[in-house]
Amino acid sequence: MAEFSKSNIIYIYDGAFEGFLCCVFESFTRKEIPSDILSQKDAHTNLLEQFNITTDIKKANRVKKSIPQKMGFEAFALLENTLLTCLKHKEMFMLDFMRLGYKAGSKITNMLDNNTVMTLTKAVKQMANEVNKFTGFIRFSVHGDLLISKIKPKNYVLRHIAPHFAARMPNEKFVIFDETHNMICAYAKGRYAISEISGIELPKADNEEQRYRNLWKMFHDTIAIKTRKHPNCQMTLMPKRYRSNMTEFQP
Amino acid sequence: MDISDKLQILADSAKYDAACTSSGTAGAAAAIGGIGSTCLAGVCHSFAADGRCISLLKVLQTNICIYDCKYCLNRKSNTKIKRAVFKPEELADLTIQFYKRNYIEGLFLSSGIIKNPDYTCELIIRTLVILRKTYNFGGYIHAKAIPGADGSLLRQIGLLADRMSVNIEMPSQNSLALLAPDKSKDAILKPMEFIKENINENMRDLTVYKKAPKFAPAGQSTQMIIGASPETDSHILKLTESLYKKYKLKRVFFSAYIPVSDNSMLPSPDTQPPLLREHRLYQADWLMRFYKFRADEILDDKSPNFNPFLDPKCNWALNHPEFFPVEANKASYAQLLRVPGIGVISAQRIIIARKHNTLDFNSLKKLGVTLKRAKYFIVCKDAPTIKNDNILQSLMSAKEFNMYKDAKFPKQLDFFEMPKLLRDKEHLWLNSPKAI
Numbered sequence: 001m002a003e004f005s006k007s008n009i010i011y012i013y014d015g016a017f018e019g020f021l022c023c024v025f026e027s028f029t030r031k032e033i034p035s036d037i038l039s040q041k042d043a044h045t046n047l048l049e050q051f052n053i054t055t056d057i058k059k060a061n062r063v064k065k066s067i068p069q070k071m072g073f074e075a076f077a078l079l080e081n082t083l084l085t086c087l088k089h090k091e092m093f094m095l096d097f098m099r100l101g102y103k104a105g106s107k108i109t110n111m112l113d114n115n116t117v118m119t120l121t122k123a124v125k126q127m128a129n130e131v132n133k134f135t136g137f138i139r140f141s142v143h144g145d146l147l148i149s150k151i152k153p154k155n156y157v158l159r160h161i162a163p164h165f166a167a168r169m170p171n172e173k174f175v176i177f178d179e180t181h182n183m184i185c186a187y188a189k190g191r192y193a194i195s196e197i198s199g200i201e202l203p204k205a206d207n208e209e210q211r212y213r214n215l216w217k218m219f220h221d222t223i224a225i226k227t228r229k230h231p232n233c234q235m236t237l238m239p240k241r242y243r244s245n246m247t248e249f250q251p
Numbered sequence: 252m253d254i255s256d257k258l259q260i261l262a263d264s265a266k267y268d269a270a271c272t273s274s275g276t277a278g279a280a281a282a283i284g285g286i287g288s289t290c291l292a293g294v295c296h297s298f299a300a301d302g303r304c305i306s307l308l309k310v311l312q313t314n315i316c317i318y319d320c321k322y323c324l325n326r327k328s329n330t331k332i333k334r335a336v337f338k339p340e341e342l343a344d345l346t347i348q349f350y351k352r353n354y355i356e357g358l359f360l361s362s363g364i365i366k367n368p369d370y371t372c373e374l375i376i377r378t379l380v381i382l383r384k385t386y387n388f389g390g391y392i393h394a395k396a397i398p399g400a401d402g403s404l405l406r407q408i409g410l411l412a413d414r415m416s417v418n419i420e421m422p423s424q425n426s427l428a429l430l431a432p433d434k435s436k437d438a439i440l441k442p443m444e445f446i447k448e449n450i451n452e453n454m455r456d457l458t459v460y461k462k463a464p465k466f467a468p469a470g471q472s473t474q475m476i477i478g479a480s481p482e483t484d485s486h487i488l489k490l491t492e493s494l495y496k497k498y499k500l501k502r503v504f505f506s507a508y509i510p511v512s513d514n515s516m517l518p519s520p521d522t523q524p525p526l527l528r529e530h531r532l533y534q535a536d537w538l539m540r541f542y543k544f545r546a547d548e549i550l551d552d553k554s555p556n557f558n559p560f561l562d563p564k565c566n567w568a569l570n571h572p573e574f575f576p577v578e579a580n581k582a583s584y585a586q587l588l589r590v591p592g593i594g595v596i597s598a599q600r601i602i603i604a605r606k607h608n609t610l611d612f613n614s615l616k617k618l619g620v621t622l623k624r625a626k627y628f629i630v631c632k633d634a635p636t637i638k639n640d641n642i643l644q645s646l647m648s649a650k651e652f653n654m655y656k657d658a659k660f661p662k663q664l665d666f667f668e669m670p671k672l673l674r675d676k677e678h679l680w681l682n683s684p685k686a687i
Contacts, residue, residue, distance in 0.1 A: 112604040113614030136296040136306075140352045147351065165353075167280035168288045172351065215258060215345070216354050222262045223309060224299035227509050227524060233302025237295070247354070248297060 004099075007032040011091075012052045015039030017083050018060040020091055024098055025059045026051070037091035071101035074109045078120055084156040087123035094120070127155040135164050137238070139247045140174060142212075143203050147174035150202065150245045158185045162192045175200075213247050220248040252335060254345065260335040264314035264325050265361055267511075268418075268474065269504040273306040273356035273391040275469025276413045285387030287350060287357070289413065289469075293391075294356050307359035307393060308349055312337055312374050316363030320420070320431040322479050324511045325363045336365065339374060343381035350390055357391030357413070358382065368400035372408065379411040391469075396442040398434060405442055406466075409449055414469035414501070417442045419494070422487045426480030429516060446471045447498050470501035477532065478525035479508035479517055485546075485555035488535055492546040495539070505532045531557040538563055541595055542588045560655045565591045565646040568628060575628045579615060580605050582629075591646060592625030 004027075011026065011034045013019035023037050035048060043050065067076045079097065082090050096116045101108040111117045134157055140147040147169075151157075158178055162185045165174060173188040177200050184197045205213065243249040274293030281288050295304040311325075313336040319327040342358075349355045360378065362371050375394060382388040394412040396405050409415055417439055421427040424436045446467060453466035473494060477487065491503045507524035510517065535557070538544040542564070549563050550556070558566045568575065568591050577586050579601060587598040600618040604610060611632040616622050623645050644652050 110603045118617050136294040223266050224301045228301040230302035234298045238298040
């Protein structure tokens with residue numbers, strides 16, 4: 001492989017996986033490593049030169065096809081998931097991972113003592129943990145026949161949370177609003193969709209809903225053994241950032 | 252009495268049961284027209300102020316009880332508590348409403364013995380039938396097998412629940428006879444055996460016919476109370492090991508005794524619950540289930556109780572200098588697991604990563620090994636970087652180490668000698684303390 005030169009340019013893409021793959025395509029055709037890759041949302045005026053990359057599905061598919069071929073499905077899944085994490089400069093790590101992967105082949109995902117591979121693996125692990133926490137910590141409110149929930153995650157967890165609840169409550173209708181990224185997931189009749197939204201206003205709880213909230217709060221208080229009080233342990237297992245939308249911690 | 256009062260009374264009476272896990276049933280989507288699914292690893296839905304996970308709606312069907320177990324809040328002779336009974340419909344409805352809002356993963360249903368064991372079982376069955384049949388509920392159900400109930404009733408519960416449990420209550424027959432005069436060892440072990448047999452039989456049925464109804468697919472568990480009776484840690488650990496072997500239990504839970512009654516046979520009401528002891532037992536239990544330790548390796552007759560300052564794994568490592576140091580690039584998985592500072596995940600990562608690269612301390616750190624502890628017990632590509640610092644201090648948390656330093660009782664004097672011994676570089680592995 002010919003030498004890639006380090007460039008001062010910043011790539012700007014639409015934030016989607018296909019868009020990122022186009023950045024990879026450009027990086028390889030121009031034989032340069034950009035100084036950063038940013039999604040449009042994060043791109044602010046910058047002194048460095050910016051290169052807007054419009055997503056071209058053909059180019060994206062060429063790169064997409066090559067990943068499982070050259071470095072296996074595990075690497076493909078790792079890349080897809082990394083884009084959903086809150087890792088800083090994730091796109092640059094992903095580009096580096098792919099450059100490594102084209103050389104190393106399918107053993108790339110096992111090279112855990114490599115900095116880039118470990119950074120990706122850890123970021124995805126951390127997201128998986130957050131997904132796992134939220135499958136338990138999400139609280140729905142019942143409004144008529146609709147279940148509504150609001151969460152404040154660090155990572156883009158909706159894609160992983162939605163299938164869990166769709167399988168669990170196939171006959172309900174529900175929405176989950178991600179207030180960090182202003183995204184919403186809506187489910188009804190076996191299908192769900194995730195889209196961007198500016199914000200939602202939650203309806204007020206009716207009497208019935210309020211009654212169950214109170215029952216739950218009371219249960220939560222009662223079930224704790226007072227002589228074993230251990231706020232530190234509770235804090236480690238359920239950090240404060242999760243509590244803002246949890247019924248039992250509302251006044 | 253309204254639902255709120257009942258819930259308060261019956262949750263309050265159920266809270267001393269330690270188990271609240273929702274694991275063990277392979278994840279399956281909800282049935283058509285139904286609600287609820289399970290996850291293999293279980294899901295924690297909240298944590299109570301005592302730091303324990305809340306996964307299931309843990310309640311009693313009733314706290315009325317015909318028995319008079321001394322250690323139990325719900326004993327017949329306790330006149331200080333209010334009594335209530337959940338109607339099966341009420342409890343099933345409450346479970347569904349909580350489940351829909353994602354408060355819980357399912358139901359944990361235990362009960363005091365009302366009228367007789369069979370009648371109690373029937374109440375439990377009615378609740379579970381409404382959940383499973385009327386609501387088509389696919390979430391997790393953990394139900395208690397009531398000792399002394401008819402086999403056919405226990406079987407029905409097993410076919411409705413994901414997990415069943417029978418509490419062994421006390422770690423020995425003597426303590427049981429003394430503190431739970433109405434229960435005998437046989438009455439507890441019989442249903443345990445019965446459940447095991449049914450699970451085994453069900454396994455065979457399932458291999459023949461995939462859609463055979465499942466009997467307690469998440470297995471069975473048990474619980475014992477620690478600190479209300481005089482058994483040693485070693486005794487408890489051996490009992491635990493034999494329970495895992497003999498009854499194929501999924502979990503054994505330990506519950507630090509919290510004084511609930513003033514009785515001359517029990518610790519006085521102002522004793523603190525033995526939380527550290529309970530913690531050490533869980534650590535040892537973990538070592539047996541995931542780290543391939545045997546009970547007699549962790550504790551023996553020479554040192555029948557846990558070291559309050561060191562966790563059982565570190566304690567074992569310090570007592571077995573002949574086993575160390577371990578070469579991280581060559582050691583087997585089982586050997587790696589014995590190194591303090593290496594856990595299941597980092598051991599697995601080491602196995603994967605060393606196929607491609609010879610590991611050094613730096614890469615071990617990246618793999619998640621706690622070098623602060625592990626560095627005394629492993630060697631790698633680069634030479635071990637053991638300095639004359641204090642091994643013990645590195646194996647304990649700052650808090651533990653300060654407690655240990657402050658400890659005044661004479662037994663700790665041998666502890667005090669250790670840092671000196673360990674400073675002797677050449678005999679680093681030979682001079683480790685023998686009996687801690």
